[in-house]
Amino acid sequence: MKHVSSTQLKKGDIVRVEAGELIPTDGEIIEGLASIDESAITGESAPVIKEAGGDFSSVTGGTRVASDFIVMKVMTDPGESFLDRMISLVEGAKRQKTPNEIALATLLAVLTLIFLIVIITMVPMAGYLGIPLDLATLIALLVCLIPTTIGGLLSAIGIAGMDRVTQFNVLAMSGKAVEAAGDIDTLILDKTGTITYGNRMAAEFIPVKGVTAKEITFASLQASVKDETPEGRSVVELAEKLGESWAAAQYEDAEIVEFTAETRMSGMNLANGTSIRKGAVDAIKKYITAKGGRVPGDLEEIANRIAKAGGTPLAVALNDRIFGVIYLKDTVKPGLKERFDELRAMGIKTIMCTGDNPLTAATIALEAGVDDFIAEAKPEDKIAAIKKEQREGKLVAMTGDGTNDAPALAQADVGLAMNSGTMAAKEAANMIDLDSDPTKLLSVVAIGKQLLITRGALTTFSIANDIAKYFAIIPAMFIMAMPQLQAMNIMHLASPQSAILSALIFNAVIIPLLIPIAMKGVKYRAATADKLLARNVLLYGLGGVIVPFVGIKLIDMLLHGFHIV
């Protein structure tokens, strides 16, 4: 083992990093388990546990090993690490232009060219009529007409869009990815962690016939007091909320029965010989039957009802008697239904992917309000679903974290990987969420749309502005030789000089006024395309026609009022 500079590390090198040291570059842990302080990139101060193997093995250059040590394999060449890419994104200078930007830049260039020709050809035309044109006036007109406003702001809008994504703690690998997000037709979302919290929680205690609600609640509490799983804790919480309590001292010497995959139940044996169990309904049934107990007649019905509703039933037994069932429910995150409704209004279809059986999946799908679901999904099913949508010409976005998600992330048009996920997933994705919150995909879609709308709106505004400028400058240019053109001076500007000056000043003032819009993006509300169009055309199209008339007139009044011209 030898010490090397981090800049000399190449893909495939093996490095050992001790506690307190910075991780030199991106890689995968191949040995060891350590807590890593990732605050440098995520801003989250609590260290996270990373270990060799599994889905939590990737480390990022620039983060710090807080305790223990790791041996890692370098996964990127110098200059290509996560941090490098972040830096180049922020620099923005070498930013690749997106197809929409190129198209818009072309259009603006052509408009500029047209205006240049309009102005140059004006000289001989006016010359024929015996009107000499002043070079300064011609340049003033050109500067006013060419779409400088939007031209100057075009790059700023693009970079600001990326920046807005970053403020959401999402790193986009390119501006193209952000724009593509605005075009998304279909979102494929994992159920667990994205739509639901993922940990099932106790929602209700249901007694079988002959048992009171209080009895089943207390039995469930007893069965779970020593259960440290999230499910177990949720049972205790719910029972306490229902007014049950337990004396810790009573259970001091109880023997705890851990959950195993084989028995599929857990619980404890009290010193007085009482055995308490909770577990899968069929496992408890078998356990009770073996003890010579009787399975209550309505147990099956209750269990089925819960399963049908998308929940998980846990039977609770005290000695040889089944008391009832704990209803464990996977809870849909609050506010999601509304967001999916918004997406539907934007024309985006949502598909939920889950390993659950079709019945459970259907229930959650209904509760969350997604359009479609894939039950009992394997990783291949996800890719198949993406490909199917893409064959119909749709753009698909998805989130993922595991290595087995990497192919699907690569296949999707927009792949959002969780920062907690594996290196492979992060490599395949074109966006990384530092907070590992899959619902952010929804915000990214909105930002992508906002980016395009901002460009369109400012272009429209900029072109619409030219109408007023013509009405200010053309009469001013020719009014000496053709007094009749005074009729075209509809703003009644005081004099030719002040008209030209006012138009120029307006032109100069409007750019800084528009910068905040370019930076923040125009206001975006989820709505159908027709509504968005009506709103934006009214605001930026019609507004773009009217504002300069008012603005130029005001400036003219000021100039004239203060006797500047």
Added chain:
Amino acid sequence: MGMGFVQVTITLVIILALVKPVGSYLVKVFDYERTGLDRIFGPFERAVYRIMGVRDKEAMGWKQYLGAMLLSNFVMLILMYLVLRLQKYLPLNPDGIDNMPSAQAFNTAVSFITNTNWQSYSGENALSYLSQMLAVTFPMFTSAATGFAVAVAFIRGLIGHQDNLGNFYVDITRAIIRVFLPLSLIVALFLVFQGVPQTMQGAVEASTLEGAKQTITRGLVASLESIKHIGTNGGGWFGTNAAHPFENPTPLTNLVHIVCMMLLPTSLVYAFGLMIKNKKQGWAVFAAMGFIFLVMLATVFVAEYHGVTALTSAGVNGNMEGKEVRFGISESALFTAATTAATTGSVNNMLESLTPMGGFVALAEMMLNNVFGGKGVGLLNGLLYLILSIFICGLMVGRTPEFLGKKIEGKEVKLASIALLIHPVIILAPTALALFRPESIASISNSGMHGLSEVLYAFTSGAANNGSAFAGLNADTNFYNVGIGLVMLVGRYISIIAMLAIAGSLAAKRVVPVTTGTLRTNTPLFTGIFIMIIVVIGALTFFPALALGPIAEHLAMPH
């Protein structure tokens, strides 16, 4: 004015009533599936294909299609040039007309192959009957069919799934055999019935009442006259065009002429809707074009009826200068609006004598060049603006813009930009050049603002492939012959090349399914924006030139 209004309304209603049936028929013509019409036209077409050696089942990509179009047009151009240059030695020259000089022959050949029909000559003194048939009437069929073919090919690209735009030779043959020939035959017979001459014999000498000798020229006028309007060509047999009593003898022939020139450009827009299986879209484009047309028509109508204030105070109402008494103000105004909208270019009154705002209408419609427009290319220009509108509006709804499910991206916008740029360049640059050279200024007969309009009009007419003349400008000089000739060539082919390239690019694209997030391009809202974009881009481009010409002239008139 009331009677004039009724006349105009009746004409427009006839045109509107014909849009649907003729549009549906056009779709059948260009649909390669077998139809009942094959029994009538099939034998003729198969004979034509055999003679030309065309394999009618062969599909063409956009480059092949374009190649076939350019090659066949070029061959025809050369043929026409030679006929004009050698007409003295060729048969069918009863009046013994001399060969045409080279610059004028270039101008004339280009003019007719591009469907412009700009005439720097006077037909009765400068062309033999053979030239009238081979260099004028013949390309009136082929140039109109070429425009049709290109428009249909573009539509095929819009809805296609691969780069297959059809077969140019089949399209042009079908257009001529199934549309132009039958229609022309019927109209020509009607015109003969109304008194339009159709003869191979030369001019006749007549004695006037005072006993003076008068030479009355005649010829194969009816056959030329029918295709002249059906094919939106516009070049007359006589110098004074449709104002001449032999070309347009009665109010009835005037009505037929107007209906003929509006018939196919309007129907094609409806056919477009049918072909893309989105009738509403067709009607949306139709509504936008129709709206601009009505505004323009109303402007010239009111301007001519209002006349000149100075004359009104002298007791002369309305502007009858340069108009034929048998048509009156309303029919002249309608003819002017129609001939410049449909870029036909025939005239039944002298445009130079219109009021400034009347002249403005003729100029503006050609500058926009998409108010129905000429055969096929008018629709193409309309679709060009549609693509630009979709691009801007698409961004404003937050999606990469798409039309009929095809994404409009950098390549399409680049090509559309070329087509957009070329039109103002070839109008403004040569106008500026002409006004810069004392030699070309010498051609102008009126000084000042009206003179500027004369030159501006000439190049606008050439660029829009319209061909109407404002008159007053002596265009038979080398400068104008060659200059307007080049403008006509560029104006026609560059935009066609760009549009076919767009078609090829769009044809190969995947179709994106429609969702509620998709911009709908067939709504009244979008149609309104579409109109605004056409008008604003047109206004921004041509406002200074128009301000110095007709607008300044209008404002200078005492009110």
